[in-house]
Amino acid sequence: MRREGSPWRGLGVVVLKELSDHLTSARMRVLEWLVVLTALAAVYAAITQVRNVTAEDPFLFLRLFTTSRDPLPSFVSFLGFLVPLMAIGLGFDAVNGEHNHRTLSRILSQPIYRDALLFGKFLAGLATLSISLIALWLLVIGLGLIMLGVPPGGEEMARAMIFLLVTIAYAGVWLALAMLFSVVFRSPATAALVTLGLWLFLTVIWPALAPGIAEAFLPADNQALLVTGAQMLARLSPSTLFGETVLALLDPSTRTLGPVYLSQLQGAVMGAPLPLGESVLIAWPQIVGLVAATIILFVAGYVAFQRQEVRA
């Protein structure tokens, strides 16, 4: 059965309204300050460290993102932790909030489809996250320029840029997850709690659990199989995918993300950087995985939303 009219009618209107809500909300401001302050602390620490240690590194700028100095973790570790928090903060009450404020049936009685409302909310959330991340990214680059006193090379900029895009995709995964739960659970508090719980599980517990699970289900005598199996399981977590992608992008000497096979090392100079294209190729499955996870989670939320009762 064909529905009459475009499912995207009203999409732009929803995006603009939600975006303006996000950008003016106190919640978003708190989250932004949290991210900016912690991230800048990490970068500052990294800069002082980098200045002391590596004098002649062709990828000095990338070190800003990855270097950690005790007791602070690196900038990317911070992002890996805080980006989900921001995304969940934006998405956990997207749909159930409309239910609870009894605005949903009124809005859906206007000539738009549910598609436009849900997708508009997702796009607005993603745009908000992108704006914050781009601002943060520019801040880091600017700080690096001032404090290191050398401009970044073209390839460094390209890598940093792709890193930015991947971070946005990573944010998209958590946003889509939070929105899915905002459809499934009528109470925003429950939705927030469940999403945060799942995030903690996937980020902290699952990677530690994966080797154990692999050992339990795979023959113990095949060491290579065990390692691969554990890695594959760990990759079910978006955090693992993000971490691996970042590793490949920001550390050009990364030659492989799986177990190292001798064949891959043949003719390779240990520690020599890969060209950008090959680094991207190494992380390609992970990047696709992140985007696919976003799409799958969004579609799940979409299906649930289409079947949902509008009445409060």
Next chain:
Amino acid sequence: MNKYVIEASGLTKRYGTSTVVDHISFDVASGEIFGVLGPNGAGKTTTILMLLGLCDISEGKVRVLDHDPVREPLAVKRRVGYLPDSVGFYDHLSAADNLHYTARLIGIALGEREKRIEAALARVRLEDVADKRVATFSRGMRQRLGLAEIIMKDVQVAILDEPTNGLDPQASVEFLELIRSLKSAGVTILLSSHLLDRVQNVCDRVALFNAGKIALMGTVAELGSQVLGGGFAVEVEAEQGPHLALRLGAIPGVRGVEEPAEGHFRLLCDRDVRPEAAAEVVAAGARLKRLAFDQPSLETIYTRYFQSVKPGEARHAA
């Protein structure tokens, strides 16, 4: 142009095994106020949601303004205004900004928005608080803002779910007055309520719902004569004249005469027979002391109907 703006036939909604709306059929004519009345849980909201295409139909057919709400929801929603039960607005936005958002969703041209929103807010007397955040609004103000949204939308049909729910009697009367003015502007109105007596005066026709079925449908007078044996009651008080009860009973249209007290008559009749009754009293040589006219109360009709019909036997009366 079709005479009916809403046509439902055999409309049914099931949740699992429970049938919430059970093969109901009704038509709403252009320009009338149609009341969907019945106790809580009777299936009124579910029926309304099916009319708007906001909820799947298990069985049956609906046409709203000659469109199918399932296949052409946008066409229906463009021409129909909906005021949900206890309507909500975005609390952090002002009344005008809330309407601006809806106006953009509807697709009202930029140049017209301001004008239409202002006019709509003035119609429901919210123009003074147009720039106040909705968070500060009372229940009645929110309800009126919802009506302003419908006025701004410039619709042909307005569907109002429990519009007087939660309003104090004064606000309730004012709101019904607004609904009447909407009707005189040419809008067809379908409203639901579980408070039968409160809305009976604004409705041209009503459908009395019970457990997912329409038990009775028609004008209040029709239902009265059907269920109570007389649609209207005329009270006559007169100083005793000869055979007054007989003479009053002989007036065409009078179905019965009760004499609850000496010199006090209660005529059950199909129409307003006050002129004839007055003439009879005078002709009988008695002195007329009081003449009063009562609409039957829907509440009474409803209760009486379900006393006379055992549950499960409720039939379509009209």
